[in-house]
Amino acid sequence: MQIDYYFSTISPYTYLAGTALEEIAARRGATIAYKPLDVVGLFARTGGTPPAERHPNRQAYRLQDLARRAERLGLPINVKPAHWPTNPAPSSYAIIAAAADGAGDMGALVSGLTRACWAEERDIAEDAVIGDCLEAAGFARGLVNSGMMAGAETYARNLEQAVAAGVFGAPFYITADDQRFWGQDRLEDLDWWLGRRG
Numbered sequence: 001m002q003i004d005y006y007f008s009t010i011s012p013y014t015y016l017a018g019t020a021l022e023e024i025a026a027r028r029g030a031t032i033a034y035k036p037l038d039v040v041g042l043f044a045r046t047g048g049t050p051p052a053e054r055h056p057n058r059q060a061y062r063l064q065d066l067a068r069r070a071e072r073l074g075l076p077i078n079v080k081p082a083h084w085p086t087n088p089a090p091s092s093y094a095i096i097a098a099a100a101d102g103a104g105d106m107g108a109l110v111s112g113l114t115r116a117c118w119a120e121e122r123d124i125a126e127d128a129v130i131g132d133c134l135e136a137a138g139f140a141r142g143l144v145n146s147g148m149m150a151g152a153e154t155y156a157r158n159l160e161q162a163v164a165a166g167v168f169g170a171p172f173y174i175t176a177d178d179q180r181f182w183g184q185d186r187l188e189d190l191d192w193w194l195g196r197r198g
Contacts, residue, residue: 003175004035007034007172011039013170015115098139100147
C-alpha cells in the first residue's frame, strides 16, 4: 500500500499532523510518497482562498481552531509566527532531495521543518534552518543545495499531480485505491480505512 502525501511546509495543519502519518504507515505496512507543493498555487487552481484573503470571520476561527488543536495534541504553537508566510520552495526542495537520498527519517524532517516555523520562530526559507532540520533528521546538511533544478521540477510536478488527483488543501492523503483524506484531523479515518482494507 502506498499513501501519496501532499503537503506544504508552511501549513500549520501539516505541523499539527506531526509524525502520526508515519506511525500509521508503519502499523499498516504502507509506504509514503512525500509530495511537497505550493499550497497557494493549489488554492488558485482549485477554488481556495489564501488565509490572508479570507473573510475576517474565517480568519478568526482559523486562529482559534489552531490553538485548540495544538493544545489538544500537546504541541506548542504560535498561531501568528514571526516568519509566516515565507517562501516554502527551499524547504520543499530539501525534502525532495532528502527523499531521493533516503539516508534519514523523512517524517522527522517534515515535522522538524514545520515545527521550526510554527513553534520555534525560525525562517524555514533560510539555508541554515533547513540544514539544521536535515541534520536532526539524519540527513546531510549539504542536501540544502543539492539538486535544486530537479527539486524545482518535482515541486512543480507535484502541484500538477495534486490537481489531477483531486487535491485542494494541505495536508492531503491519497491511498492506492484513490480514497482521499483532507486534513490532519482525518488521519484516524485514514488509519481505519487502511486497517479495513488490509
